[in-house]
Amino acid sequence: MQLNVTNTVQWMQKANEKMQTNKDYLTTLDQPIGDGDHGINMARGFQEVASKLEETTYTNVSEVFKDVAMTLMSKVGGASGPLFGTAFLKLSMKLKGEELVDQTSFGAALNEAVNGLKQRGKAEEGEKTMVDMWASIAHYFTDNEHSTPAGLMESADAALEKIKAMTATKGRAAYFKEKTIGHQDPGSASTYFIFEALAEVWKGDSKA
Amino acid sequence: MQLNVTNTVQWMQKANEKMQTNKDYLTTLDQPIGDGDHGINMARGFQEVASKLEETTYTNVSEVFKDVAMTLMSKVGGASGPLFGTAFLKLSMKLKGEELVDQTSFGAALNEAVNGLKQRGKAEEGEKTMVDMWASIAHYFTDNEHSTPAGLMESADAALEKIKAMTATKGRAAYFKEKTIGHQDPGSASTYFIFEALAEVWKGDSKA
Amino acid sequence: MKKIINNPNEVVQDMVQGLVAAYPSKLKVIPETLVIARKDAPVEGKVGLVSGGGSGHEPAHAGYIGKGMLDCAVAGEVFTSPTPDQVFEGIKAADGGKGVFLVIKNYTGDVLNFEMAAELAEAEGIQVEKVIVNDDVAVEDSSFTTGRRGIAGTVLVHKIAGAMAESGASLQEVKRVADKVVANVRSMGMALTSGTVPAAGKPSFQLEDNEMEIGIGIHGEPGIERKHIASADEIATELVERIFTDIDIPKGQEVVVMINGLGATPEMELFILNKKVQNLLKDKGIEVFQTFVGEYMTSLEMAGCSVTLLKVDDELKSLLQAPSEAPAFRN
């Protein structure tokens, strides 16, 4: 894989499309074990990301992620706003100065994002939050020598299944305790859509 | 007909039974063209009347009606409380001093009740209020030489039909204007039950 | 019916006791009645102010008891006027020797019961005056019918007459300003859902999921039109325009605005409505002296609202701004 400004922007635009399409679905996930705003939050945030990227010219990938981070931070709110903001900010910081982002750099940056999330959210893996999905994505890129779009999705699908079976102990879902078993974590689902967007752009991009 | 203390008290007790049985029905009548409390109001008021008569000894009919009047006045509230209170107070006043009440006296007393109602409610006949039912009852006793329970009910039934077809111009129902046509006036219906109780007691009472 | 109550037939007694228990230093209940009074009532040398009506309109009416507003409120059964004997108890409790003023909303039941109480009081030598509030422009004001209903504008009558009474004014003076308020106040309401009278156990009326009713009364009385639910801006426009059709409010006139929630409507929605109401008034060149947004005259858990406009002059303005210690109306 290889990320450049063009396909990174495409990735984020695709992620926005997915948030709009899945707005109601994400909100539905957040109703039984949360407060039913996650789809609304993410759709609002990524809409703003798309507009921001549309009107700006970037010279490197790090800058793109920085704007994504700042926009999500200031437009999403709730728990997920500062968390996604932090994750993308960490990607931006780690990738600073890199012209083209290869799998190794991206994996390292994702590790930073996971650490940032854990710190911000005071959460560990296994607490049924977006940390689990980000961590599984990071693992995929660091553990596999040759990452592929299909491989990414396969591992993301597996993570989704695992997370669904967990008991939430952080965030609003933690109030529902064992009742969260069998319900999907909304933040993990939206993270899934973000990386599904990556896989799609990647697959269609000969240079990536 | 002849009213004495015993059958007058019986009449009122029977009227109470009817209010309890028809509480929901009267409330249902008051919902589409009023505020849905008439059955509740009347059931509460006549329950108190029954208790009051139960615990008191009377020497004449006028005293019975006075207690009925005062109890309704202080327990019913709404529009119908002062109106029924006034009607029974007028009966009591007109019948003062009479040992046994015959049809002529009763008819004259009912006329007084109707006048009292009109004055209190600033209403005329034909405005689809309890005035119409009281007036028709008064007419029955003054216009027929030999009143009978069956005759009373026949005329009351006819009045009910006529009132149902009227347009309300007084009371809360007046807000509904033409929409009141075809709906029964709750106060007329409860008045009907009062006189239905009289007819039943009268029929079963050899001395009456 | 889903309610936080005990016996549906005892909600008013329970409420009155819970109310006085909440404000024991400010309120008292007159023993064996449903009359609530200022703790220090009767206030010697002050005109006593008595209001009341059916229950289910909380904070009306007992919430408006306090220095600068009412002396007594008489609570009837839910949506049912209190009886003459109860109102008479209220008059006696409020009578500080300077006469008692009754604030009556224009419903047959209220008028009849309060008038009979006034007769009882006058028979005992208490001077009584009254005002009949009829601010609801949804109803035609015709001498052949019952006339306009009294709704949220009543609260402004309480405030202004109360301030006048507190100032030591005479019964006639209190009546004069109360009449002035009634002549200058108009309201119009709308509902999205009906409330449920506890003893009845089912909603007073039904509106479809996409329906609203314009011009509804506070006991679920019908309005002018039942129609498809509209936006807040459209609702604001309809309510305000109806009021302007009924009363002349010239450019430059100062008004008081009350945006009243009927029970279940969140304050958020009242503020959204207020935004448009203020803009409409600005467009008409009307000056807003003061705005009240909240639940002032409710109809159990009805969802909906009313808009009230009161034309004010210097006298009404200063009476409106006089202090009030009533739990539900502080300024």
Next chain:
Amino acid sequence: MKKIINNPNEVVQDMVQGLVAAYPSKLKVIPETLVIARKDAPVEGKVGLVSGGGSGHEPAHAGYIGKGMLDCAVAGEVFTSPTPDQVFEGIKAADGGKGVFLVIKNYTGDVLNFEMAAELAEAEGIQVEKVIVNDDVAVEDSSFTTGRRGIAGTVLVHKIAGAMAESGASLQEVKRVADKVVANVRSMGMALTSGTVPAAGKPSFQLEDNEMEIGIGIHGEPGIERKHIASADEIATELVERIFTDIDIPKGQEVVVMINGLGATPEMELFILNKKVQNLLKDKGIEVFQTFVGEYMTSLEMAGCSVTLLKVDDELKSLLQAPSEAPAFRN
């Protein structure tokens, strides 16, 4: 969904404008934000008090802005914490040079966003302190989880910390009393129906016609138990007993009681509940210093209520009784 709104995605903007339009002499909106501030903010030489959170809890939080209470309130989207940049704007608007105090309800989103804003402010040299309110005893207070939620008790933190700040106290002094309130305040709620987030368009959860839920949160978070609807007396008993299980309130202790309506519940029902709450406290030998009954921290049009108890000492009592000019909290 039946609501008096325009665009469901713009309810917060519309509300903020309608709110400031209602109290133009008391409130202002910081341009291009959803931050509402005291008209005279920042007040020089006074610790600035900032609160906020998701919208849909009106009158919280902007209704508590005013002399003696908050300087700023930051309004997030409905049930969604405001973002760090917005909170930062609130901090700047409240900063009168003596530091800014943040009142945060204990939800992950609120804590994260407010803490990031505090970092931004500190980077600009503004001293910031905070308290995290967690009065809801429906949730276990475990260090392994998110911990208890902040609900209606927050209003008493606003009042007491606000009075302390108004008195000219230092940031540390304000923090000390706010911490004292949080240590001594506990709440417990219940719901009969759910509210509907405008942008979601359907109720957050469903309760059957004969069901209630004990221990519900103000965003529709679940409670301890869903069960058959009980009487007001039983509900009062359950809520009060739950609080007594969580916190020790000895005989003779003075407390403040808040009976809070969640949105659609009529005040009548709150007073009925209050009657029993007061009797339960009396039976336990607890002294009630002051009672508040009304809608203080709502959850859109949810039907239900919460009971809050705050153990007070002389300091808290006098701060509680200090004047407040906030539209939603007058004393």
